[in-house]
Amino acid sequence: MKIALITGGSRGLGRNMALHLARRGVGIILTYHARKDAADEARAEIEALGVKAAALPLDVTQSGSFPAFAQGVKAKLAEVWGRTDFDYLVNNAGTGAYAPIAETSVEKFDEMVAIHLKAPFFLTQALLPLIRDGGRIINVSSGLARFSYPGYAAYAMMKGGVEVFTRYLAKELGPRGIAANVIAPGAIATDFGGGRVRDDAEINHMIASQTALGRVGLPDDIGGAVAALLSDESGWINGQRIEVSGGIHL
Ligand code: NDP
Numbered sequence: 001m002k003i004a005l006i007t008g009g010s011r012g013l014g015r016n017m018a019l020h021l022a023r024r025g026v027g028i029i030l031t032y033h034a035r036k037d038a039a040d041e042a043r044a045e046i047e048a049l050g051v052k053a054a055a056l057p058l059d060v061t062q063s064g065s066f067p068a069f070a071q072g073v074k075a076k077l078a079e080v081w082g083r084t085d086f087d088y089l090v091n092n093a094g095t096g097a098y099a100p101i102a103e104t105s106v107e108k109f110d111e112m113v114a115i116h117l118k119a120p121f122f123l124t125q126a127l128l129p130l131i132r133d134g135g136r137i138i139n140v141s142s143g144l145a146r147f148s149y150p151g152y153a154a155y156a157m158m159k160g161g162v163e164v165f166t167r168y169l170a171k172e173l174g175p176r177g178i179a180a181n182v183i184a185p186g187a188i189a190t191d192f193g194g195g196r197v198r199d200d201a202e203i204n205h206m207i208a209s210q211t212a213l214g215r216v217g218l219p220d221d222i223g224g225a226v227a228a229l230l231s232d233e234s235g236w237i238n239g240q241r242i243e244v245s246g247g248i249h250l
Contacts, residue, residue: 003027003086004230005073007058007123008093010039012190013140016223017090018042022051024227027081029073031058031093054080060093060119061111066126073130085132088230091120091162092140096193098151109154116158121165134177136230139166141184141241147249159184163241170239179238181229186245188217212247221246 004021008014009030015038018028028046032039032055039055046053054076058069077083094115097108120139131137141163144156162182169180187207189198196203197216207216225244228234 001025001027001081002088003029003077003081003083004088004090005029005031005086005127006090006092007031007060007119008033010035010042010055012192013185013188013219013222014090014092015042016219017092017226018046018053018223019049020220020223020227021088021230022046022049022053024231025051026088026227026230027051028053029056029076029086030054031056033057033059033093052080058093060123061114063114063118063122066123069123070126070130073127077130085130085135087132087135088138089124089127089131089135090138090140090226091123092138093119094140096152097155098193099154100151101153104154112154112158116155117161117165120162124169128173131178136235137166137169137173137178137180138226138229139163139169139180139182141166141182143184143186143243143245143248145184146243166241167239174238179235181237181240181242183222183225183229184241184243184245185222186211186217186243186248188219188222190219207248210248211245212250215246217244217246 004026006014006018009018010032018030043053043055097112139162141159144152145159166180166182187197204216
């Protein structure tokens with residue numbers, strides 16, 4: 001049985017990825033930050049599919065805590081699965097930031113660096129010894145790293161960095177047979193950004209009108225794509241940025 005570790009698996013895209021993978025029989029370690037209630041709910045949903053799951057707390061802004069987190073993962077692997085490694089790492093956790101460049105504070109910028117650049121880098125570093133040779137890594141970028149909406153400079157430039165990081169991961173981990181790819185979702189209806197894509201009719205309509213398939217993305221659009229990318233059939237896809245957006249701004 002394969003095991004995936006998904007950061008930010010308590011809600012939104014991470015939770016949906018977990019459910020799609022669980023339906024394919026993949027065991028899940030998910031992390032949460034503030035919403036233990038949502039994490040417990042997600043774990044119960046996964047277990048109801050007949051798959052083992054664990055939920056661990058993690059604040060991705062605290063890179064100093066990553067070695068201890070890795071120890072916690074190791075203990076869970078032994079306790080729940082009787083294993084010493086896992087197969088798939090998905091660096092998904094994160095929040096957005098909306099502010100024009102002229103109004104972006106140093107604090108907000110640093111938070112984006114910590115969440116979207118430093119965390120994928122150092123969390124992956126801390127977990128590398130626990131990822132099975134032949135395993136996979138998926139990072140999560142954004143359509144905003146390819147096209148530009150005013151107000152998302154700090155957020156989007158970090159996502160651009162994660163795309164570069166992914167190519168380096170693929171290159172350096174190739175000798176271990178580990179493939180690394182980055183998905184770039186378009187705008188998806190989740191709690192992200194205060195739930196604007198989902199709840200603000202004007203924004204929802206604007207995004208839909210710019211998308212070839214004529215609607216905003218839903219969590220299932222991303223969870224399904226991630227499960228497909230982590231399937232055995234997709235093992236030769238490596239070092240790629242894959243946009244999952246229904247064709248926005250083509
Ligand atoms: P949600 O707001 O729905 O969920 C965010 C998840 O990240 C939750 O599980 C949350 O945990 C966790 N999280 C938030 N802050 C931290 C932190 N400091 N440390 C650890 N975990 C944290 O967002 P989405 O699911 O929509 O977004 C997931 C990823 O997808 C992000 O990287 C985002 O940038 C990216 N993305 C999203 C798009 C969208 O339109 N939704 C578009 C493009 C990319 P908890 O539940 O405990 O709060």
